[in-house]
Amino acid sequence: MRIALFATCLADTMFPAAAKATVQLLERLGHEVVFPEEQTCCGQMHVNTGYQKEALPLVRRYVRTFESCDVIVAPSGSCVGSIRHQHAMVARQAGEEGLASRAETVAGRTYELSELLIDVLKVEDVGAYYPHRVTYHPTCHSLRVLRVGDRPLRLLRQVRGLDLVELPAAEQCCGFGGTFAVKNADTSTAMLADKMRHVLDTGADVCTAGDASCLMHIGGGLSRLQSGVRTVHLAEILASTEAGS
């Protein structure tokens, strides 16, 4: 299958390993990956901070960049959530009904990585090998906006060598929330403290999730604690093989 990658601005700029791993994983599974270079950002930060007018060109850009693609994947539950639940709304708010319906069509072909693997490519065992003790944080937008459910866990359970440990109070937000982490830094930090305590309680050496943004938050806190626990994107685990990826 020919699959277009939406890398997301955060992974493209700060966490390229997550986007690279998505490419390597899909190619290993026998698919062709394309990367339309006109892509930048889905506009979620603007929409969620109250700048819908500013987000409009970014919605238009996403639609224009990807509307010729049959299947689009992004290694982020949050960005896909925004594409699926906000793009058409932003267009409608601006009175652009035509753009809104195009946005709906493109959103319908845009998948978060675990959705693509399980629902479209019908694969649970991706042939990965990752000999670590891992705990999975289901990010809020994967869980409650996209409803990915246990798809990421089903993928992780098939990874050879991986010791999956359950995260207590997993469904509670890590406290990132985009600009929330800056505008309400103290509350965000209090939420993060509890999330980190739960991660450390598992004894895992790796905390994974489907969103680089939440991992940046949790990882930034764990790094400050010098805890030794690493944050690794789900795509990177699934891309790992015995031979090295």
Add this chain to the structure above:
Amino acid sequence: MSTFLGMPAYAPRGVGHLRGDEPFPEAARTALANPQLRRNLQHATTTIRGKSGAVIAELPDWQELRSAGSALKAYTMANLPRLLEQLEERVTAAGGVVHWAADATEANRIVTDLVKATGEQRVIKIKSMATMEIGLNEALEDAGITPVETDLAELIVQLGHDKPSHILVPAIHRNRSEIREIFLSEMPGVDPDLTDDPPVLAAAARRYLRETFLSTKVAVSGANFGIAETGTLAVVESEGNGRMCLTLPETLITVMGIEKLVPTWQDLEVFLQLLPRASTGERMNPYTSMWTGVAPGDGPQNFHLVLLDNGRTAVLADEVGRQALHCIRCSACLNVCPVYERTGGHAYGSVYPGPIGAILSPQLTGVEDNASLPYASSLCGACFDACPVKIDIPSILVHLRNQVPHPRAERTAMAAAAYTMDHPKLYERAQKAARLAKLLGKRGRGLPPPLNGWSSSRDLPTPPSETFRDWWRGR
């Protein structure tokens, strides 16, 4: 030619409790610094979440009930003028008197005048969000009338000269030893040997309240539901103190927000299943009191219903935000909110705290007066899942953020970011600049304001040696 009638108006300033003294982040900082408060809150919200989750899981048709509740409320809002007039007609026919209050000031004046007309100096009160919202107690006190809260938790708040911090359990921020201290110093005639054993505390409150019930001739209540079809009002509660207030006095004055309507008697079936399970985690609330006007020789012989707008019509005028009027005040959204669990209710400034408060208060007052509240959420979505009438709180938060006046520096930065993101060449140059930031050393610790909130507790990631698109081109 049309004439602007000033409608719909927001809740007026200077009266009531819909606005805080400081923005949410500052108020939250105070709360977060209090470890006792955080322990009390975490314990209480975790307990309620567990109870509620268990009784909700018993119902195979919970999702259908939520949909029914949501549809009934949407219907009610779409037909509000007609249903309100129907309610007025039925209440009047049953011997009650209906008053229309455009805002808090008018409602307070109506109630105060009604109490004054009875010649009484004291009223007993049933826990009511609407009367808290309008600051009725202060208005009564200013008129020389003593309001006595009879809900146990509300009494604790009143005696402690405190503010409620939760819709359903207003003293959630207090533990039993704090409650003992409040009773000892503030409750008339309390036993000086009072212990902090919960049954002992409850018995002390009961003794005090029973005397008050038997000697007070006027009661003020809110209402959970007003049934347009029959003119019946309903109050649901756990303690039975509300029942005392509704049956013992000679005069009953009920203040009800205009959104509390349900169209027909039968519709209560849906809400009386949704409310107790979502709020207290009970299958059925212990006391459901309903009354229709006046019953000669039985209960209060004078009944007044004050219908309160106070910004609600303005909320109704907003196509996205109007869902906030569907709220049945169960507080499930507070109990699941990771922000509320850590800050408590006072940080929200308004009597309506938590996620529902973050969308309701700014709409009642106009967003300018509560500009920080729509941001008091990480948009995690737990509130939407928990809401028994399916209010899409995260979407309304985003909608309100789009209306808030933004700080100039932020506006400039966001416009610049959007412009950059819409120009791939500029975007690539910005990516390279992010890498250069590494040269600042110390991995981004000590960022300038407003970003220092991040770096005070979290390390920034080390920028990678190449971006994804560099790697892609190079392979």
